[in-house]
Amino acid sequence: MTVNAPSPTLAELENSSEFIARHIGITEADEQHMLRVIGESSRTALIDSIVPRSIARADKMNIPPAVTEAAALTEIKAMAGKNKLFKNFIGQGYYGTHTPGVILRNILENPAWYTAYTPYQAEISQGRMEALVNFQTMVCDLTAMPIANASMLDEATAAAEAMTLAKRSVKSKSNVFVVAGDCHAQTIEVLQTRAAPLGLEIKVANSATEWSALLEGDYFAVLAQYPSTSGRIDDWAPEVAKVHAKQAAFIVAADLLALTLLTPPGEWDADIVVGTTQRFGMPLCNGGPHAAYMACRDEYKRSLPGRLVGVSVDVHGNPAYRLALQTREQHIRREKATSNICTAQVLPAVIASMYAVYHGPAGLKRIAQRVATYASILSQGVAALGYTLTSNTAFDTITVRCASASDAQALLAKALESQVNLRLSWDEYISVSLDETTTRDDLALLWSLFAKPGQALPKVEAFADQAQPLIPAALLRTSSYLGHAVFNSYHSETGMLRYIRMLSDKDLALDRSMIPLGSCTMKLNATSEMIPITWPEFANIHPFCPAEQRAGYAELDRQLRAWLCAATGYADISLQPNAGSQGEYAGLLAIRGWHASRGESHRNICLIPSSAHGTNPASAAMAGMRVVVTACDAQGNVDMTDLRAHCEKHSANLAAVMITYPSTHGVFETQVKELCALVHQHGGRVYVDGANMNALVGTAAPGAFGGDVSHLNLHKTFCIPHGGGGPGVGPVCVVEDLVPFLPGHKTGGVQGQGGAVSAAPLGNAAVLPISWMYIRMMGAEGLKHATEAAILAANYISAALADAYPTLYASTSLNGKPGHVAHECILDLRHFKESCGVMAEDVAKRLMDYGFHAPTLSFPVPNTLMVEPTESETLAELDRFIHAMLSIRAEIAEVEQGHWPQDNNPLKHAPHTAAAVVGTDWDRPYARELGAFPLASLKANKYWPTVGRVDNVYGDRNLFCSCIPTAELEST
Numbered sequence: 001m002t003v004n005a006p007s008p009t010l011a012e013l014e015n016s017s018e019f020i021a022r023h024i025g026i027t028e029a030d031e032q033h034m035l036r037v038i039g040e041s042s043r044t045a046l047i048d049s050i051v052p053r054s055i056a057r058a059d060k061m062n063i064p065p066a067v068t069e070a071a072a073l074t075e076i077k078a079m080a081g082k083n084k085l086f087k088n089f090i091g092q093g094y095y096g097t098h099t100p101g102v103i104l105r106n107i108l109e110n111p112a113w114y115t116a117y118t119p120y121q122a123e124i125s126q127g128r129m130e131a132l133v134n135f136q137t138m139v140c141d142l143t144a145m146p147i148a149n150a151s152m153l154d155e156a157t158a159a160a161e162a163m164t165l166a167k168r169s170v171k172s173k174s175n176v177f178v179v180a181g182d183c184h185a186q187t188i189e190v191l192q193t194r195a196a197p198l199g200l201e202i203k204v205a206n207s208a209t210e211w212s213a214l215l216e217g218d219y220f221a222v223l224a225q226y227p228s229t230s231g232r233i234d235d236w237a238p239e240v241a242k243v244h245a246k247q248a249a250f251i252v253a254a255d256l257l258a259l260t261l262l263t264p265p266g267e268w269d270a271d272i273v274v275g276t277t278q279r280f281g282m283p284l285c286n287g288g289p290h291a292a293y294m295a296c297r298d299e300y301k302r303s304l305p306g307r308l309v310g311v312s313v314d315v316h317g318n319p320a321y322r323l324a325l326q327t328r329e330q331h332i333r334r335e336k337a338t339s340n341i342c343t344a345q346v347l348p349a350v351i352a353s354m355y356a357v358y359h360g361p362a363g364l365k366r367i368a369q370r371v372a373t374y375a376s377i378l379s380q381g382v383a384a385l386g387y388t389l390t391s392n393t394a395f396d397t398i399t400v401r402c403a404s405a406s407d408a409q410a411l412l413a414k415a416l417e418s419q420v421n422l423r424l425s426w427d428e429y430i431s432v433s434l435d436e437t438t439t440r441d442d443l444a445l446l447w448s449l450f451a452k453p454g455q456a457l458p459k460v461e462a463f464a465d466q467a468q469p470l471i472p473a474a475l476l477r478t479s480s481y482l483g484h485a486v487f488n489s490y491h492s493e494t495g496m497l498r499y500i501r502m503l504s505d506k507d508l509a510l511d512r513s514m515i516p517l518g519s520c521t522m523k524l525n526a527t528s529e530m531i532p533i534t535w536p537e538f539a540n541i542h543p544f545c546p547a548e549q550r551a552g553y554a555e556l557d558r559q560l561r562a563w564l565c566a567a568t569g570y571a572d573i574s575l576q577p578n579a580g581s582q583g584e585y586a587g588l589l590a591i592r593g594w595h596a597s598r599g600e601s602h603r604n605i606c607l608i609p610s611s612a613h614g615t616n617p618a619s620a621a622m623a624g625m626r627v628v629v630t631a632c633d634a635q636g637n638v639d640m641t642d643l644r645a646h647c648e649k650h651s652a653n654l655a656a657v658m659i660t661y662p663s664t665h666g667v668f669e670t671q672v673k674e675l676c677a678l679v680h681q682h683g684g685r686v687y688v689d690g691a692n693m694n695a696l697v698g699t700a701a702p703g704a705f706g707g708d709v710s711h712l713n714l715h716k717t718f719c720i721p722h723g724g725g726g727p728g729v730g731p732v733c734v735v736e737d738l739v740p741f742l743p744g745h746k747t748g749g750v751q752g753q754g755g756a757v758s759a760a761p762l763g764n765a766a767v768l769p770i771s772w773m774y775i776r777m778m779g780a781e782g783l784k785h786a787t788e789a790a791i792l793a794a795n796y797i798s799a800a801l802a803d804a805y806p807t808l809y810a811s812t813s814l815n816g817k818p819g820h821v822a823h824e825c826i827l828d829l830r831h832f833k834e835s836c837g838v839m840a841e842d843v844a845k846r847l848m849d850y851g852f853h854a855p856t857l858s859f860p861v862p863n864t865l866m867v868e869p870t871e872s873e874t875l876a877e878l879d880r881f882i883h884a885m886l887s888i889r890a891e892i893a894e895v896e897q898g899h900w901p902q903d904n905n906p907l908k909h910a911p912h913t914a915a916a917v918v919g920t921d922w923d924r925p926y927a928r929e930l931g932a933f934p935l936a937s938l939k940a941n942k943y944w945p946t947v948g949r950v951d952n953v954y955g956d957r958n959l960f961c962s963c964i965p966t967a968e969l970e971s972t
Contacts, residue, residue, distance in 0.1 A: 024789050025875075026871070089544040111527075116508075116723070117517060122322040125508075130503055133309050141481040146301075147298060149307060149344075151309050153726075155275055157292070175201055177202050181211075189251060222239075251274065257395075262471060277293055281767070286550065287543030343728035343730075348727060357499070367950075373467050373468070374438050411450070412424060432446060513853065520857075524719065569702060574740045586743050605650040607679075638675060651682040660691055662695050667821060708734065729763060729771070797869055841858070850934060905926065909931065
């Protein structure tokens with residue numbers, strides 16, 4: 001007799017935790033299989049054997065229970081509705097723009113683009129690197145500078161990076177940096193934050209008289225805005241010669257759209273040009289993410305911060321893109337780095353470059369001319385209403401003087417009643433900025449605000465036929481730009497769609513396969529998490545609009561900070577840092593500020609174990625600290641004896657110790673509480689790098705086990721996509737007594753003793769809904785389960801590959817079983833160099849033939865691979881990776897046994913392109929089919945790299961960082 005199973009309960013049918021099973025790829029049956037391979041009885045037993053009991057979390061995180069995807073979207077939609085969509089004429093570096101639909105749908109909303117990783121593996125990143133070369137070319141052309149990088153974080157931090165680039169590049173020995181007072185206020189604020197720990201002095205010129213006087217003095221660089229924040233267009237050419245005579249640099253913050261009409265800074269000999277590309281297709285986003293840019297003279301190129309995409313050749317002699325001059329990167333140079341910029345804004349940079357490709361030079365110029373003509377018409381109408389303008393020059397912004405400060409306030413209030421945002425520039429001045437979205441109706445609306453009762457309103461038609469942009473004749477651009485074929489070929493939607501698809505097909509992103517990069521946490525970016533970011537209620541908010549218009553963002557900020565505090569054990573968090581590197585920096589500034597508040601500014605020693613994350617030393621140096629490296633033992637743990645000796649040696653001056661936990665070697669170190677207590681005993685604070693937080697959420701809380709500061713990578717643990725290397729969010733978390741020293745933002749109305757570290761008060765605000773959605777749909781239990789599943793997956797791979805590739809660092813588990821790791825494992829390939837000449841890089845390239853992105857290569861230990869599978873991967877995908885690695889081990893054995901020469905085998909020739917496999921020449925001792933299809937399963941679903949192995953040395957010796965000339969491209 002069959003017994004009917006009991007009917008499911010209503011709660012089971014409602015299935016509020018449905019998303020947890022969507023996010024975590026491992027089923028209960030899969031888990032049992034994986035535990036058997038590892039040799040553990042349960043997931044709980046596994047975690048208990050890995051996470052030290054002294055720090056193991058006993059309490060549950062104070063995070064609401066999980067809800068369904070539909071319920072979470074309903075909640076966040078209601079939250080978004082609390083933001084008010086007014087018409088914005090604020091400007092100040094943020095402008096309305098139209099994102100072309102073909103770019104919105106096929107890039108910003110396309111996982112082929114937003115789930116890609118930083119293009120360190122060139123052969124499988126050719127598509128997004130071509131888009132970045134387009135970006136660099138666009139910037140070089142519009143600024144008339146010889147070289148530009150592949151994006152910066154925002155305009156304000158780009159200006160700060162330009163300041164330090166100038167300091168290390170010019171002959172002047174001065175520590176003074178002169179800034180025109182008519183630069184954007186947020187830029188000046190970030191400059192002041194960045195200058196203080198470096199001993200640099202910012203002098204702001206708030207009038208022409210002050211500017212002239214300061215230029216007669218001593219300084220190493222100056223910064224001017226072009227056009228100014230109030231809209232004026234100055235001819236800076238005469239000042240450049242004066243600055244150069246002082247052996248100093250002239251830096252310009254320039255509007256790229258304006259440069260389609262204005263004489264570019266490179267033509268009047270500027271040294272560095274920075275700015276934002278926001279108005280090239282990225283919405284206001286409450287301040288971010290937007291791609292900034294930096295261009296400079298050729299002599300500065302090897303000191304240029306950020307990433308640089310260059311053109312090299314592959315082994316077949318074909319042009320190929322790659323990241324150039326990588327020795328500049330801060331994770332390599334460590335404490336000798338001049339910048340900690342790692343995460344760029346790649347996805348917004350791609351959008352900006354595609355905006356230029358789609359519109360072309362003529363289209364961009366037409367948009368700029370329309371904006372400038374509207375500004376001219378607006379100014380004439382305002383003048384006709386009896387107002388005085390501060391300047392007779394303008395591109396998109398005019399500034400009007402009111403009769404008094406009270407009249408200015410009344411005008412602002414009248415505008416708000418009409419749901420219009422204007423900008424109060426000084427007490428009695430109002431600035432109005434126009435943009436791509438401005439219409440004739442907007443001009444009429446603005447005139448109605450300025451008009452006094454009974455005044456007749458101007459008519460656009462009265463000015464339209466005779467209106468000309470208010471650009472001085474001497475500053476009108478005469479040079480051409482964007483002449484390369486890519487900017488003149490894809491102006492139809494069909495052509496643009498196919499160009500975007502062609503580039504994405506060249507790349508390997510998370511939508512195709514697992515990306516098992518250690519320390520990078522390439523996990524699922526769920527579609528439901530991504531949906532809210534393009535809603536107008538989040539996308540069309542100006543970061544400096546009145547606070548009551550940002551009520552939805554304020555609620556999002558409060559809730560997300562509360563949940564992240566619950567996950568980390570800290571007292572408070574700032575979401576302002578717009579990259580993990582900026583979060584590190586902000587955390588160290590908080591420590592620095594705390595010491596200063598106690599009269600201990602002399603504390604400047606930062607101890608950093610050699611196992612720490614690579615960006616830590618660069619951040620400490622930028623915060624004005626002196627880095628002292630401490631040792632690790634043979635198991636990769638912090639050497640407590642050496643650390644104790646350094647704490648005692650530097651006790652009087654100890655500011656901080658920076659550790660990565662679990663360690664960069666992928667291990668939970670058992671003495672972390674003792675380490676924290678030791679540092680506190682000597683008056684220092686403990687910075688726990690949050691790069692590996694994916695192993696801690698729900699299992700241990702750094703704020704509870706002794707950490708004072710951490711940064712988080714929301715683009716790792718909390719599901720914001722990497723986007724090819726950005727956008728990122730790097731919140732900084734602190735204990736109670738450090739809360740007053742979190743980042744402030746006077747321009748944005750955020751109080752605090754800490755300075756602004758990003759241009760916008762909420763940093764990359766528009767991507768915060770992604771992390772909110774992730775946490776809301778997972779709940780406390782789901783987040784803990786995700787952590788445990790990630791640790792399970794890493795240990796499964798480590799155990800399954802142990803005979804072929806021993807794990808370099810693994811702790812003896814707390815229950816006596818060997819070989820356990822945290823959420824990532826380092827596979828040791830060093831012995832293959834001696835046995836057969838195979839290097840870890842060869843394995844990384846061969847994995848491309850199997851359809852995989854390589855794990856992290858040679859970090860933190862040379863000639864190793866660091867693997868982090870994440871909880872999102874299914875058992876089938878984990879096994880596919882394991883089978884690929886075992887197949888490659890069999891290929892290595894063929895070389896070891898002499899069946900294939902050390903310099904002529906599938907690993908040395910990897911990756912194999914389709915052209916190479918079907919070519920007429922094949923002088924290799926293995927079959928073409930083995931090169932292309934090392935596993936039979938690949939025949940049904942093959943990813944083909946479009947270039948062979950790229951020659952890095954050639955690319956650095958023959959540095960070329962803009963679009964390949966059309967004739968050369970055709971010849972290849």
